[in-house]
Amino acid sequence: KNEVEQSPQNLTAQEGEFITINCSYSVGISALHWLQQHPGGGIVSLFMLSSGKKKHGRLIATINIQEKHSSLHITASHPRDSAVYICAVTGNQFYFGTGTSLTVIP
């Protein structure tokens, strides 16, 4: 049983495309996190959300608490966006999705 489900698992896009990664969760949460893991393995925290929408550069994250769903959007995608994007939620524990592997082709 996975408390956090992400889709798609793998995604290939052409440079410049608009990208959406989805995350659904089944537990009560206090916050949702989007993380980025580069091919070298390092993990960076992109966003923490408890409601609404956040934007940072070309990245936008939204959350719908009632539907228990979040999306991560990347506008004007670039090859340097190629990474694994991980959705995680904090409730009584920290639960992680298995990640979405994104490849952006020039």
Next chain:
Amino acid sequence: NAGVTQTPKFQVLKTGQSMTLQCAQDMNHEYMSWYRQDPGMGLRLIHYSVGAGITDQGEVPNGYNVSRSTTEDFPLRLLSAAPSQTSVYFCASSPPGHYGYTFGSGTRLTVV
């Protein structure tokens, strides 16, 4: 540079050996945690600490011990390494309220 420092980056152990993975942060974060990352399974919480002297188990604690004698350090001990513990290990810290996590660079552990 401020952040989370994990050592070593790579380690090979023989079955039955013990070792300690080190994790240190200099951001005065109260919350620290250890995760393992296995292919197709995502990150899983091993142990966590909400402050010096306080530790608790996560999802997969068996075979691991932790202690938190200072705010800065949160070492993870493998008592008797097993091949099932071959994984990539990450340490992370965050301030109260989990407002943003900072991850270490990871330790790739192989048990043969």
